[in-house]
Amino acid sequence: MFDILKKKWIFFGIAIVLSLISIVSLIFQGFNLDTDFSGGIALTYEINGEFTTGDITSLVNDAIEGKKASSIQKAGSDVIVKVGYDKNMTDDERAEFSASVKESLTTALEGRFGAPVVDNENQNTEAAAEATAAPETTAAPDVAAAAEATALPSATPDSLEATSRGTLTSGVRLKSLDDISPSSGQELARSAMWMALLACAGILIYVTIRFEFTSGCVAIIALVHDVLILLGVYSLFRISVNINFIAAVLTVLGYSINNTIVIMDRIRENTRHSRKETYGEIANNSIWQTMTRSINTTITTLLTIGMVYIIGVSAIKAFALPIIIGIVVGFFSSVFVTGPLWATWRDSAVKAKKANSASKAGAKKSK
Structure with missing residues (x-):
């Protein structure tokens, strides 16, 4: 022994x-x-396509110059990217930093996976049902809403927010952006x-x-x-x-x-x-x-x-x-x-x- x-x-x-x-x-x-302790922003993207955490990590680090993501988490077709604030940032600087990171990441991800294309069939069906249930609603707004729902989104970050409803059929879209204290x-x-x-x-x-x-x-x-x-x-x-x-x-x-x-x-x-x-x-x-x-x-x-x-x-x-x-x-x-x-x-x-x-x-x- x-x-x-x-x-x-x-x-x-x-x-x-x-x-x-x-x-x-x-x-x-x-x-x-992580941003849970240092503070920062958390961006949740939905991606239609095959990808790994390593793929997203290289894209994110290249997109954010002089800054690295504190964590990148994959959950099914979603990916959560967290980027921490620098110390002693003012509120205005944080807002500017958040907008810059959002634009850079969205552009980089769209360049890799494409602009978002959303199937709004279910959303149009719901709109038609609401129109039938409320006959007093004028026709013009319904036509405008249908045209807006069926239109393809542009490749800008703001358009990604507009595609939060419906099924993503291709590309990538931003589902949420959260500020973490x-x-x-x-x-x-x-x-x-x-x-x-x-x-x-x-x-x-x-x-x-x-x-x-x-x-x-x-x-x-x-x-x-x-x-x-x-x-x-x-x-x-x-x-x-x-x-x-x-x-x-x-x-x-x-x-x-x-x-x-x-x-x-x-x-x-x-x-x-x-x-x-x-x-x-x-x-x-x-x-x-x-x-x-x-x-x-x-x-x-x-x-x-x-x-x-x-x-x-x-x-x-x-x-x-x-x-x-x-x-x-x-x-x-x-x-x-x-x-x-x-x-x-x-x-x-x-x-x-x-x-x-x-x-x-x-x-x-x-x-």
């Missing part, structure tokens, strides 16, 4: 290096904040931070009551390690951070503690029945006694969330990816960090107690 405790400093070193890389990235690079996302981030702190405090209290204070501290250290590395991965690889990420982080906090609690429970049972085993031996035996359970739960959960990530739409993938990272990191910290850290902490406490007793005994003899 592999002795994890003998290699504990290797695992501690891996955890420390990954944590330091995450901290450095967070300090000097920060996050790639950063205040709601920032308020959610503050709430999530407080919830995470309260969750950690609750876990510390529960584990201390159920097990001991040392186990509670070790569990919190492991949780901080997991979340820190998750944040570092998003910062280092410039993955867009949106509201889904906040929900995923809170989910990881709840999941990561599971394996740690199982190992701590086995450590408590083995400590009660131990005779001559050291804390290191108790921790190593406890880890291996629960290893099958830890591996099985991790793999089954990864298979499930992995399939969600593979077949899900962009919004679902944005939620699933941080959970996948958190599960992997949580397994590492629960198995290779918490047990060895607990044993090291207890050994240090015993050594300190013996040293204190020896110093007191020496002081009495000197008197």
